[in-house]
Amino acid sequence: MRRPPLALALALALLAGSPAAAAPAESTVAARITGAALIDGQSYAIVQSLTDKVGHRLAGTPSAERAVEWALKEMARAGLSNVHREKVMVPRWVRGEESVELLAPSVQSLHALTLGNSVGTPPGGITAEVIEVTSLDEAKALGEKAKGKIVLFNKAMNRVGQGFDGYGAVVPMRGAGAIEAARNGAVAALIRSVGTGAYRLPHTGATHYDDKVTKIPFAAITAEDADLIHRWIAAGETVKVRMRLGAKNDGEVESANVVGDLPGREKPEEIVLLGAHLDSWDVGTGAIDDGAGCAIVIEAARLLRTLGLTPRRTVRVVLFMNEEHGLSGARAYAERHDKEVANHVAALEADSGAGRPLGFGVAGGPLSVALVSRLAAPLAPLRTSSVKIVEAEGADLIPLQARGVPVLGLLQDMTTYFDWHHTNADTLDKIDPIDLALNAAAMAVMAHAVAEMAERLPPSPPPPKW
Ligand SMILES: [Zn+2]
Numbered sequence: 001m002r003r004p005p006l007a008l009a010l011a012l013a014l015l016a017g018s019p020a021a022a023a024p025a026e027s028t029v030a031a032r033i034t035g036a037a038l039i040d041g042q043s044y045a046i047v048q049s050l051t052d053k054v055g056h057r058l059a060g061t062p063s064a065e066r067a068v069e070w071a072l073k074e075m076a077r078a079g080l081s082n083v084h085r086e087k088v089m090v091p092r093w094v095r096g097e098e099s100v101e102l103l104a105p106s107v108q109s110l111h112a113l114t115l116g117n118s119v120g121t122p123p124g125g126i127t128a129e130v131i132e133v134t135s136l137d138e139a140k141a142l143g144e145k146a147k148g149k150i151v152l153f154n155k156a157m158n159r160v161g162q163g164f165d166g167y168g169a170v171v172p173m174r175g176a177g178a179i180e181a182a183r184n185g186a187v188a189a190l191i192r193s194v195g196t197g198a199y200r201l202p203h204t205g206a207t208h209y210d211d212k213v214t215k216i217p218f219a220a221i222t223a224e225d226a227d228l229i230h231r232w233i234a235a236g237e238t239v240k241v242r243m244r245l246g247a248k249n250d251g252e253v254e255s256a257n258v259v260g261d262l263p264g265r266e267k268p269e270e271i272v273l274l275g276a277h278l279d280s281w282d283v284g285t286g287a288i289d290d291g292a293g294c295a296i297v298i299e300a301a302r303l304l305r306t307l308g309l310t311p312r313r314t315v316r317v318v319l320f321m322n323e324e325h326g327l328s329g330a331r332a333y334a335e336r337h338d339k340e341v342a343n344h345v346a347a348l349e350a351d352s353g354a355g356r357p358l359g360f361g362v363a364g365g366p367l368s369v370a371l372v373s374r375l376a377a378p379l380a381p382l383r384t385s386s387v388k389i390v391e392a393e394g395a396d397l398i399p400l401q402a403r404g405v406p407v408l409g410l411l412q413d414m415t416t417y418f419d420w421h422h423t424n425a426d427t428l429d430k431i432d433p434i435d436l437a438l439n440a441a442a443m444a445v446m447a448h449a450v451a452e453m454a455e456r457l458p459p460s461p462p463p464p465k466w
Helices: 008-017 025-039 043-054 062-077 136-140 165-183 224-234 288-307 329-334 340-342 366-382 395-402 433-452
Strands: 083-092 096-102 107-111 112-114 126-135 150-153 188-192 218-223 240-245 248-262 267-277 311-318 343-351 357-362 386-389 406-410
Touching: 025 288, 025 366, 043 062, 043 288, 043 433, 062 083, 062 248, 062 288, 083 329, 096 112, 096 218, 096 288, 107 224, 107 357, 126 188, 136 150, 136 165, 136 248, 150 165, 165 188, 165 218, 188 240, 218 224, 248 288, 248 329, 248 406, 267 288, 267 340, 267 395, 267 433, 288 311, 288 433, 311 329, 311 433, 329 340, 329 366, 329 395, 340 343, 343 395, 343 433, 357 366, 357 433, 366 386, 366 433, 395 406, 406 433
Parallel strands: 126 150, 150 188, 188 218, 267 311, 267 343, 343 406, 357 386
Antiparallel strands: 083 248, 096 107, 096 240, 112 218, 126 240, 248 311, 357 406
């Protein structure tokens, strides 16, 4: 694994002591920010505070409300102005007790997590034969064979590159598996965890239903347990599983996004939004997803303020509620600020963990890439200046992107991210403090540059179907 260029970082830190000119060159700004982030940074302390003091924070739970209180305090402490909550209605989904047991050909308990939004089973559970598919298309083609069965979606997620590609190839089964299984009469569904780790960890995540199709319970089992079932089926055995899931959907409750500003010095009405999501799943402590992102955006704004680098436009931090379970915070923000949406000159999101920054993704064309490349150029010594076109940048920005706001964000090394994502092991120890500080620095440099530039980025094209 490559390590951060420490010698370089220290050299930059020394530069950070030099006094600021009236309009410092962006490379000087980048050096000051990076030095401060590495030597005197708060990003790790911020995510430690969130994960140790609040822990996990599923939208709709008392813990998520404690997270809102935490964010109000932490953003004020970072020196942001007008820190406030903005109302969001969120679903209240309760996991309840859960167990998945193999009853035949051998008796073993399996490691499982119910998928978010799943309905539960009757109290006695559902016991049925398991049949296996590797895609939604195979599930659609099952026809009568699915009737009365539990359909297991069993396709391994591969490590592909450093981004979301491996995840994107498999996650549609988690989203729509219960619908396609139920269409053919299945009574429940299981999925091999969408993740890359091999630690017998189940990975949860959201699933959804179609109101026209029977809602059947849906849970993730570990890769190891999916392999076990596969071996029995391949040997010609009849596999029976009992699923007891206590999950239920319990209406909606009020929650909040948390918003705070670093007001611009010339055009305070124009906004560069830095977003991350405050909620997490109800397992682990939401350190990499998305405590790290919360720390990156709060710290980016704090660095600009403490270094006296107030840009021309306002830098706004938004911690969105309920990214995981339906993007309700993202929608609420876009609706509430619909009239000012034209004043959102850019939106950046940090929701890719804490792996070291590699560059930036921008939803746009060659002109957007050229402009963002120019802004990212001072980060070349950190190898964080490459710019790539992406279809979307951060789920929470999708409603803004749909309204034409230019969206961009950090590309990060996600090689190990999906080992821990949505599991009990998403905890603080998975975060490298130096990598996290570099992310905050890169975010602050880009936020400053976008908030300072003379021109504006072109609007992003509409996001893919959402
Ligand atoms: Zn996330």
